[in-house]
Amino acid sequence: MKITFLVPTVTGIKKILRAYPFASLLSEKNKVQIIGQKNKKSDKIRFKQTKNLRIIKLPDNKKEAVNKILTLSEDSDVVCVTKPTYITSKAGLILKKKGKRLVVDIDDDDESSIQLDNANFLTKLIKKIKIKHNFSIIKKADEVVVASTYLKKKYGGTVLPVPVENKFYTQGNKIKKNTVLYCGAIQRHKGIDNLIESMRLLNNVRLIIAGSKKAGSPIFAKEIQERAKKVSKNITFKGHVSYDNIAKLMRSAECLVLPLPNNPVHKAQTPIKLMHYMASGRPLVATDVGDIKKILKKGKCGVIVKPDDINGLAKGIQKVLKDKKFSNAIAKNARQESLKKYSFQATKKRITKIFGVK
Numbered sequence: 001m002k003i004t005f006l007v008p009t010v011t012g013i014k015k016i017l018r019a020y021p022f023a024s025l026l027s028e029k030n031k032v033q034i035i036g037q038k039n040k041k042s043d044k045i046r047f048k049q050t051k052n053l054r055i056i057k058l059p060d061n062k063k064e065a066v067n068k069i070l071t072l073s074e075d076s077d078v079v080c081v082t083k084p085t086y087i088t089s090k091a092g093l094i095l096k097k098k099g100k101r102l103v104v105d106i107d108d109d110d111e112s113s114i115q116l117d118n119a120n121f122l123t124k125l126i127k128k129i130k131i132k133h134n135f136s137i138i139k140k141a142d143e144v145v146v147a148s149t150y151l152k153k154k155y156g157g158t159v160l161p162v163p164v165e166n167k168f169y170t171q172g173n174k175i176k177k178n179t180v181l182y183c184g185a186i187q188r189h190k191g192i193d194n195l196i197e198s199m200r201l202l203n204n205v206r207l208i209i210a211g212s213k214k215a216g217s218p219i220f221a222k223e224i225q226e227r228a229k230k231v232s233k234n235i236t237f238k239g240h241v242s243y244d245n246i247a248k249l250m251r252s253a254e255c256l257v258l259p260l261p262n263n264p265v266h267k268a269q270t271p272i273k274l275m276h277y278m279a280s281g282r283p284l285v286a287t288d289v290g291d292i293k294k295i296l297k298k299g300k301c302g303v304i305v306k307p308d309d310i311n312g313l314a315k316g317i318q319k320v321l322k323d324k325k326f327s328n329a330i331a332k333n334a335r336q337e338s339l340k341k342y343s344f345q346a347t348k349k350r351i352t353k354i355f356g357v358k
Contacts (some may be wrong), residue, residue: 012039107147112264163347181253193258
C-alpha cells in the first residue's frame, strides 16, 4: 500500500520530526512519501531517504503546492496530515473526498501557544482564526492521533508518542563523570535559563547544551550564552549535533535534563527528547509538566522536579550524580519502559492498525 504524510515543511528538522519516525516504521512494508514545503531557514532535507521512503519538497505558491500534493497522492491509500496548515488541510480534505483514508496527527495546542507570542491582539486573533480553520479537518478524519492526554481531551483520538529506534542506544562513548546534558533547540520557552542558573548551586559539574541556534531563537541564544559565561566556566554550547551522533552524546553523559517550564505550550506536548532520553539508558531529571510524570511512572524512570524551581532542579541533578545505585535503577527502568512502550517494535502494531495497513 502507499501512504502519504503531509507536513508543514520537509527541510530543517522541527516540522518533520514527528512524522518521520512513523513514516520510517510504516515504510518497512509500504511505500511512503513525506511531502511539505521548504523551511525559510533551511533548504536542506536532513532525514535519510530509502527505496520505500521519499521526501518531497513543494513549490512556494499555495495553489501549485496543493496541485502537486494531489498529483503525487493520486495512488495513495492513506493520507496523514501532521500539524495541519492551509495547504495540507485543503489537500487532505480533497483526497478524503476521493476516497483516501484520512489520518490527522496533532502534537501541539497551537491556540494556546499564541499566548507566548509578542504580537498585538489583532495579529493573535488572525492566527487563532487560521488555526481553527486548518484544524477543522479533524472532523472529517477517519483516525486522529495526538501526542498527549491533554490533546486527547481537546481533540479526541489515540495518544501515540513518537517511537524511538532503540538500536541506536546500545553503544556509546565512555561516561564522562559529572557531565550533565541538555539536547534541544535554544529557545526561550525551553527552560534553558533555569538550567543554567541551577549551575550556581552545583560544584564540579559540567553542563553541555547541544542544540541549534538557528532552529531556535538566535537573539535568545546570544543572551543565554552571555549569561552562561557569568554563571560558570563549565557550561559548553555544542551547537547542532547530527541525528546520528546525538545517541552517542547522550550515552556519554552522566545525567540528562529536561527543564521545561510551566507554560501553555508544554501542557500539551510530549517532548520527543524525553523518549530518546529514556531509550539512552542514562538517568534523567525532568520537570513535572504535561504527561511527563505519567510517562516516567511517577519517578520510577527518572527524577521529577517542580517546573521553574531552580533549587529543586539542582537537587535533582545532584541526586543523580551522587547516588549511583539510585541513578542506575531509574536509568534501567526507563530503558525497559522505552523498549516496552515506545520502541519501533512496540509501536508497530498500534500504528498499522490506525493507518489500516500491514
